[in-house]
Every structure is written in C-alpha cells, then in structure tokens.
Amino acid sequence: MKDRNFNWLIAEPAPYGLSPQSLQDYNYNTFSCRTGNIYTTALLLQWTRWALGISDVPTEVWSDGQNYFDPFRPAIEPGGFLSCEEMIRSRMETLGAFRKCIETSRIRAKTPGGNRRALSEYISGLELLNAERYLPMGAAVIPQPHETIVDGCKTEARFSVGSRRLSVGSFIDDELHPESDLSHMNEAFGELWLRQFLTQLAMA
Incomplete structure (x- = not known):
C-alpha cells in the first residue's frame, strides 16, 4: 500500500528514532498495530472482543x-x-490501538496471508510452546514438514486429496474422505511426516 502511495492508519506508532531495520524487527508499521499476522476470522473476532471489552483480556504469559x-x-x-x-x-497498548482502528478507520483490508516470515513465526511459536509446556514433561510437538506448507501458514491442497479413513474395524474402513474434507491428510503427507519424525527420533 505504501509503495502505491495509499494512506493507511497507523494506530500504534513506533518510538521516535528507530532505524528502518528496528522498525521491521519490532513489527512497527507492518500492520496498523502490533498484533502480528491475523489469518482467520476467528482470530480477528478474538482481538476485536478483547479490544472492545466484550471478553476479558487473558493474562497468560510464556517465559523461557x-x-x-x-x-x-x-x-x-x-x-x-x-x-x-x-x-x-505492551499487549494492552496494542489492544488500545486495535480499538482505535475499529472506531476510526473507514476501510478495513485483509490481505491473503503468508510468506517466509509467517513460516518463521510458526516455527518460533512451536519452539516456544515446546520449551514452555512440553519439553519439561519429556514430550514435544513436532512441526509439520515445511515442504507441505504454502503461504507460510497453510497446508498445500494436494496433501488433502485422496485421504482415507483409518482401519479401525468399521464398515467404512479405508473409504475416501469427502472432497470437501480439508482436515485429513493423504499418504503422501504421511510419508513426509513419518520421514521427518523418524529422522528426529534417530537424532534424539
């Protein structure tokens, strides 16, 4: 938008004197406020409810x-x-800025999400989740194989095509999932995931 000379609302301006690199590193002037990427309507609703006081703002904090x-x-x-x-x-400042966006902006644009930075955020989030929650219990969340991810946050559509039901002794064992089912993955995805899992297991 800036490259095309559009004006847009910056509700959470950066501290004076930050270098262009620091602006990028600290997520200023990337969006109207420092929410990070908002990819889904559910996440947008969550931020909106917090900002407008409809839902209590969570107090959860992670620490390494x-x-x-x-x-x-x-x-x-x-x-x-x-x-x-x-x-x-910082969270409350961003929520205040988010509320300002809701109350003062005339046009709200949501761009198709995802890029290398989004993938980096996904990886960083899992690493932090493991360090905070699972590694102390001797467990870990294994990331999705990177080659199956597009736009930094979505599974490539071809990996959900032709997925089958598990064999559990039911009359629908091994039947194909409906074409509209995007939550189950096929054998190609399973092979990539298992290869990654077994490689990590061998290195543990």
Whole structure:
C-alpha cells in the first residue's frame, strides 16, 4: 500500500528514532498495530472482543526462564520482553490501538496471508510452546514438514486429496474422505511426516 502511495492508519506508532531495520524487527508499521499476522476470522473476532471489552483480556504469559513472550503474538518482540509487566503493558497498548482502528478507520483490508516470515513465526511459536509446556514433561510437538506448507501458514491442497479413513474395524474402513474434507491428510503427507519424525527420533 505504501509503495502505491495509499494512506493507511497507523494506530500504534513506533518510538521516535528507530532505524528502518528496528522498525521491521519490532513489527512497527507492518500492520496498523502490533498484533502480528491475523489469518482467520476467528482470530480477528478474538482481538476485536478483547479490544472492545466484550471478553476479558487473558493474562497468560510464556517465559523461557529469562525473558517473557506474548503467546498471542510470540514473535512480536525479538528475544522477548524483559519482564512480565512489560509484556502485559505492551499487549494492552496494542489492544488500545486495535480499538482505535475499529472506531476510526473507514476501510478495513485483509490481505491473503503468508510468506517466509509467517513460516518463521510458526516455527518460533512451536519452539516456544515446546520449551514452555512440553519439553519439561519429556514430550514435544513436532512441526509439520515445511515442504507441505504454502503461504507460510497453510497446508498445500494436494496433501488433502485422496485421504482415507483409518482401519479401525468399521464398515467404512479405508473409504475416501469427502472432497470437501480439508482436515485429513493423504499418504503422501504421511510419508513426509513419518520421514521427518523418524529422522528426529534417530537424532534424539
């Protein structure tokens, strides 16, 4: 939009004096406020309800033992926040800015999401989730194979084509899922996932 000389609302301006690289690193002037990517209507509704006071703002915080991260936008601050209070304050500032966007903007645009940065955020989010929740229990969430991901956040459509039901002793064993089913993956996806899993298992 900026490249085409459009005006757009920046409700959460950057501190004065930040370099262009710091603006990018700290997610200023990327969107109207520092929410990070909002890919789904459910996520948009969640932010809207928080900003307008319809739902209570969560108090959840992630920590790696040194710094603090906002689980709803884990990559928004490089390296994390120095304190829990700083993170909460930043979240509330963004919610205030988000409310300003709702109340003052005349046109709201949602672009098709996803790029290399979105994939990086997905990976960073899983790493933080594992460090905070699962690794202390001796478990881990295994990421989706990167080669199956398009636009940084979506599974390539061909991996849901021809998926079949599991064999569990039912009369519909091995039947194809309906063409409209996008939540189950096919054998090609399973092969890639298993190869990745077995490789990680061998390295553990």
